[in-house]
Amino acid sequence: MKVFRGDSSGGEFVDYTVDADEGQVVLDVIHTIQATQASDLAVRWNCKAGKCGSCSAEVNGLPKLMCMTRVNSFRPGEPITVAPIKTFPLIKDLVTDVSFNYGVAKEIPAFRPRPPEADGRYRMMQEDIERGQEFRKCIECFLCQNVCHVIRDHPDNKPRFYGPRFFVRLAELEMHPLDTEDRTELIRKAAGIGMCNITKCCTEVCPEDIHITDNAIIPLKERVADRFYDPFRWIFGKLRA
Structure with a gap:
């Protein structure tokens, strides 16, 4: 998975390799990356049930809720790119100022x-x-x-x-x-x-x-x-x- 890392001064996509379990959503993978590889990765989320609207991002260039986007909806081996939503100012990593x-x-x-x-x-x-x-x-x-x-x-x-x-x-x-x-x-x-x-x-x-x-x-x-x-x-x- 490629995840954008950076802030308002600039940034880049960083590669992370994670074993995804069956039924996981993109937000699960982001949490795994936080827990095992990048504890300072900033992401906004709350309910993880598609009801709070907090985890909006651009997944492979498409606006999505990370908690409602299943990893198995992508082809096996297909790179997954996660970026912050574009319209609002970037604060850090996947968090924007709305x-x-x-x-x-x-x-x-x-x-x-x-x-x-x-x-x-x-x-x-x-x-x-x-x-x-x-x-x-x-x-x-x-x-x-x-x-x-x-x-x-x-x-x-x-x-x-x-x-x-x-x-x-x-x-x-x-x-x-x-x-x-x-x-x-x-x-x-x-x-x-x-x-x-x-x-x-x-x-x-x-x-x-x-x-x-x-x-x-x-x-x-x-x-x-x-x-x-x-x-x-x-x-x-x-x-x-």
Whole structure:
């Protein structure tokens, strides 16, 4: 296995030879390397069950969760290369600084429910609830952020583009049947949804199989278009004014 070793000042891939047992995942091999050959190898992980999103990396050039990538999915004798995700600044070895994402999360207005009904209860249609249920599966692995070329290839876009993970978050809030907050202007400007050209690369790498492009990004684009670029709505607004 070739593992990237280094920090923000530079680094290189280092070869490690490890006997992999049946059923092991890439993260198991990384732990074996830590225990037997490189105790200072830095890697972020937590649950090892595909639920925390911590162990994101690029395995043979593909964005993966190391804990969900089985060693036997590669051909016998095929070299396995493990590198940190590219879009975020490198801290050390396989650990990157993903704090950009937490900053974006703070900019999104929180859920604001409408007042309850006269009996003090909230009532929703089941189909309305199910529409946003898919988005709650997100484990914040940031693999979608990593492959999004808008920020992967153009880091200077980060101040103007939230990225697919946060379009999922915005869609979850906007489609909630009880939410009353209007985030359309934020989606258009601060979130920069117009910069997304719907290549679906984010959908392809999502370990939770969330249909990010079709079910989150495109509906948000439609909301922005209806609000700001519909000529009939513009004319009607002028007449009312």
